[in-house]
Structures are given as structure tokens and as C-alpha cells.
Amino acid sequence: MAVGKDDVEIVKPRTDKRHYRRLVLSNSLQVLLISDPDTDKCAASMNVTVGSFSDPVGLEGLAHFLEHMLFYASEKYPLEDSYSKYITEHGGSTNAFTSSEHTNYYFDVNTDCFEEALDRFAQFFIKPLMSADATMREIKAVDSGNWDTLAVRPKDRGQDTRHELLKFYDENYSANLMHLVVYTKESLDKIQTLVEDKFQEIRNTDRSCYQLPGQPCTSEHLQILVRAVPIKQGHKLRIAWPITPSIHHYKEAPCRYLSHLIGHEGEGSLFYVLKTLGWATGLFAGEGDWTLEFSFFEVVIELTDAGHEHMQEIVGLLFKYINLLQQSGACKWIFDEVHSSYMCIY
Secondary structure (H helix, E strand, C coil), rough: EEEEEEEECCCCCCCCCCCCEEEEEEECCEEEECCCCCCCCCEEEEEEEECCCCCCCCCCHHHHHCCCCCCCEEECCCCCHHHHHHHCCCCCEEEEEEECCCCCEEEEEEHHHHHHHHHHHHHHCCCCCECCCCCCCCHHHHCCCCCCHHHHHHHHHHCCCCHHHHHHHHHHHHHEEEEEEEEEECCHHHHHHHHHHCCCCCCCCCCCCCCCCCCCHHHHHCCCCCCCCCCCCEEEEEEEEEECCCHHHCCHHHHHHHHHHHHHCCCCCHHHHHHHHEEEEEEEEEEEEECCCCCCEEEEECCCCHHHCHHHHHHHHHHHHHHHHHHHCCCHHHHHHHHHHHHCCC
């Protein structure tokens, strides 16, 4: 049963026929329901506020490894890989990722088999099996470097990787650290009943979010140049600045505004100049790795051989362009243009 329920006021285009509801289950799982009568696909995503920053010392990569293991099997569906097979056989796709502070799991599937797909998905967070045999096979399968990190070194210290895996899951995968989004064509009431039935069994151990306060860069880490010999052919120039995470200013979206301008490819843009000079073949600008405490804004430029020889001039042009943006200040029409294009995506 849900302990809280309210229709959420969401800024959306007038043509949006979808309906939204936010609720909190009695186990403290936070849920956003989306009803779209016109969709031919259903989807769900579960975000767990636990990531690689929570890896135990000496078992780096364990959070990501756990992400892989949850796909194998559960007590209710013990046949290995039956979840992924069910999704693909019913017109869907599934994946997951682990970041520094979050692990996210998601899938989409045809509407007529969403209920079973959602039930299989829910078992990730209720009773996954993570058998000893599957654990060892996955250590070998994901990447050869994992063997040393998650098998050899732990064994030398007298640690059992599967035991540590189960311990990490039990200690960190708590319902109060999870956020679920469900998207389907059914009514909000029907979705809510389905979600309450499928996800109420997730344990709530009342865990606190892991926080790493402070900044990773001190003055000695700034204004430095690092050169690296690439494995692949080509040259890449990456400039990064530590910034306040844009999630704290999501309504204004300053990083999106800046990435729109710095990454623009039209006449008069930075990339247009670099391409005309024959120094660059690509340019990307935007927020890179981020947490709630710190973030980085990056400009990545794919250089030609000639561009590699003129790297200092390229950096100079970039900073001249940034200085120009500072002098010009924020423009309302540009903000509105970026906002409109962003809303069109959704």
C-alpha cells in the first residue's frame, strides 16, 4: 500500500496526453507513474543511490559487478538469463549502468507482456540468486582485469568474493535508496496497483546515501597539462573545469546553455573556425562526470595532424570564445531556443 500519493504538476507541452503520479510505498520506495494512452511500448527504470564510490576498499568494481550479477537469475525465476531472453522475445531491450553514486537498471517491452516483465524486473531487488558458479563465470566474462581485482587479490587476503557481493547487496540495496519510474498505457490507478503488488517486498533497511563531501581538485591539480600517448590513431584535446553540478540548477540548465554555444557547428562558431583552418574534425562540449558534490565541464576536440601542431593556438581560440560569451552575458532568445529544443526531445 502506498503511504503517499499525489498527481505531480509537470511542465509539459500542451500536446502531452500523458498523466503522472508520484507515490511512496510503505517500504519507502519512491515511484513515478506515467500513463500514456498512445504508447505501443511499456518501460521501467530503477535507480539505486549506490555506485562505485561505495566499493569496499580492495574490491574496487564490486558495485558494477553486482549490476551484472542481478541479470542472471532470481529465486522466483531461477533459469539463468531468462529475464533478458523474455524481454528480447517480446520486442524489448534492457540494460544498466553504474556511475559514481548511482546504479540504474531499465527495460522496455511490448505492452501485452509488461506485467510479467515488470515482475521479473522486480526480483532483481527482492531475491536475486547470485550463485557461486555464476559469480565465478561472470568475473571471467566481463573483463580480464576483473580476475585480478575480484578473484586473485581477494583470495590472497582470505576474502570470498561471492560473500562480499552478497554482503554489499544486503547492506546497500535498500528500498529507501531506490527510485522507480514506470511508463505504460494503463491508467494510473491500475499501474499503482501493479507496482504495489510487485515492489512492496523490497526490503527497507533505512540506509543513508553515501556522500563524499569536498572537491577532488585542489589548486595543485588545476592549470596543468597532461600528455598521453593514445592506443588508437588520432589526436584528442580535452579541457576540463571543475564546476558546481548542474543538477543544483536544473531549471536554468547552465551547462546545457554553454554546451549549446561552445559545441555549435554553424558559421561563426569555434568549431567552424577550427574546421576552416584544418585543425579539427569534431568538437564536443558539456558536463562530464558528476556527483551531487562536484562536477566537470569538458570541451573535447578531435584534432587533425595539423591541429596537433597548433594545440596552443586552439586553446587560445577556445578561451577567446569563452571570454566573448562572458562579455555578452546570457541571452534570453538563446535560452528559449535551447529550452524549446530540449522540451521537443521529451
